[in-house]
Amino acid sequence: MSLGRARSIALVGLTGVPIDIEVDVVSGLPAIRLVGLADRAVNEAIDRVRSAVTNSEFAFPAQRVTISLSPAALPKSGSTFDLPIAMACLASLGLASAEAMVNTVFIGELALDGRLRPTAGILPAVLAARTLGIGRVVVPRANLAEAQLVSGITVVGVSSLREAVEPGHVDAQAILHADEVDVVVDSVARNFDLSDVIGVETAVEALVVAAVGGHNLFMVGPPGAGKTMLASRLSGILPPLTEEEALEVAAIQSLVEGARRRVDLDRAPPFQAPHHTLSAAGMVGGGAGVARPGVAVRAHRGVLFLDEAPEFATNVLDCLRQPLESGRISLHRAAFTVEFPSAFQLVLAANPCPCGQSASGNDVRCECTGVQRRRYLARLSGPLMDRVDLHVTVPRTTVALRSELTSTITSANARARVTAARAAAVERWGIGGNARVPGTVLRGKRYRLAARETAPIDIALRRGDITMRGYDRVLRVAWSLADLDGVTTPNASHIGRALYFRKGINQ
Ligand SMILES: [Zn+2]
Incomplete structure (x- = not known):
C-alpha cells in the first residue's frame, strides 16, 4: 500500500x-x-x-x-x-x-x-x-x-x-x-420592451439617462403607475455583457443555482428584484461555512431593483453602502473573509406616502399627515441617497389616456443610443459610466464647464439649495444627457434638465 x-x-x-x-x-x-x-x-x-x-x-x-x-x-x-x-x-x-x-x-x-x-x-x-x-x-x-x-x-x-x-x-x-x-430552465424572461411603457415620457427619459451613465435611479409614484414595469426594462436597454463579464455573472449563478443547463452564455445584464422582507444576509450573502452570495451579488453587472424601498429594514439598506462605494462585498467569517463582486445599478421605487394614495389622482383620499409623508421618504435619506443621481416622479396615467398614446421608443433603439453614448464617455474619461467620475475631475481644469452654462447650479449652490455632492451629481447627469445628444460638452439646457432630475420629486 x-x-x-x-x-x-x-x-x-x-x-x-x-x-x-x-x-x-x-x-x-x-x-x-x-x-x-x-x-x-x-x-x-x-x-x-x-x-x-x-x-x-x-x-x-x-x-x-x-x-x-x-x-x-x-x-x-x-x-x-x-x-x-x-x-x-x-x-x-x-x-x-x-x-x-x-x-x-x-x-x-x-x-x-x-x-x-x-x-x-x-x-x-x-x-x-x-x-x-x-x-x-x-x-x-x-x-x-x-x-x-x-x-x-x-x-x-x-x-x-x-x-x-x-x-x-x-x-x-x-x-x-x-x-x-437535468432540467432545461431559462429562468429569465426578457420579453419586456420599453415600447410597452406609455404616458410617462419623463420617467422613460430618466431610465435611458440612467443606462447611459450607470446612474442610480429613484422613482416616486402611486401604486400602479408603472414603476416596476419601468425598472424591469432597464437591463434590456443596457449594452450586452462582454464574454468575460457574462462568465463572471454565470459563475455567480452557478454558485447559487447549482447545475446550470444553459449551453449558451447569457449576455443580458442580470435583474434582481427582492421583496422588502429580505434580510441583510439575503441581501449581501451569508450562511454557515463558506458564505452563499446574496441578491446584491447576483445583481452584479446588472440591476438591483428595490420596490417599496422605504419598507426595507434600515440595516438591509445600510448593507448596500459598501457595494455602492467599492463594487464589492466582504463577508467576515470566523477564520477568513469571503469577497464577492457586487457592482450593480440601483433602482429604488417608493410610494409618495405610507398609504400610497397621495397625488395618485384616485378617488381614494390620502389621509397621511405631512409629517408621516416626510418621515416615509426620509427613511431613504442620507448616505444611500447620496449615491442616487436621478430622481423622478412617475405619475399615474389613466387607462383612457394610455389607449390613445403609442410609444415609439423601443428597447432596441434605446439600447443603440445608450451604447453610442457610453462609448463617448469611455473615450473621454477612459472609464465607462459618468456616475463613477470623481467630482474633482468634473470640476477640474480640463472638463470644467463655462460659468454661463453652470449658472443655475452655481446659484442653487450659493443659496444652499444643493450641496457640493448634489452639484457634482447634476454635472454627472448633464454629461450623460450631452452624450445622449451626441454633443461634446453639456450646455445650459443639459444642466437645466439634470437639475430637474435632481429635484424632480414633488414632496
Ligand atoms: Zn397617504
Missing part, C-alpha cells in the same frame, strides 16, 4: 484555491481519519466515498486510512471533494492510472451507488482551475454544459466514479440518470 494523491479546487467566494488530497493506507485495524479543517459535509464524505467505492466494484481497504486535505488552514466546505477523495483512495490502491491523475482537477459529489451528482459552483471552480494553469478538469456529466463555457481547458464530464477511473468506460444507466436530473 502507498500514498495516493488527487487535486481539487475549493471556492472562497468566486476565488478558487487548489486543494491537495492525500490518502495514506497503512496496515492496522480498519479505521478512517480525515484531517485538514473540513466542515460536516466534507466529514460525511468518508461514508459516501466508502459506499461509492464499494458499489463501483472496487474493494475499499480494510486497514488504517488517513485522508488529508491541504492547505489545512483553509476552511473546506461542501461535498465536491467526494470525487477527488475517492480518486486518491483508488490511486493509493494502484487502481487509478497515473495518466488519469496528471495535471487534472476532480470536482463532484458522489451518490452511494457511485454515480456523480450535479453540484453548485462548478463554473467558478473550472474558471479558477484555468487561472491556476491546470490542463484538465473532471466534473459531473450534469455540469458539463456549464463547465464547457470555459475555453482553454479540457473539460471531461463523467457520470460515475467508474467512468472517472476508466476513461473508456461508459455507464449507460448512470448517463440516463444524469439526463433525468
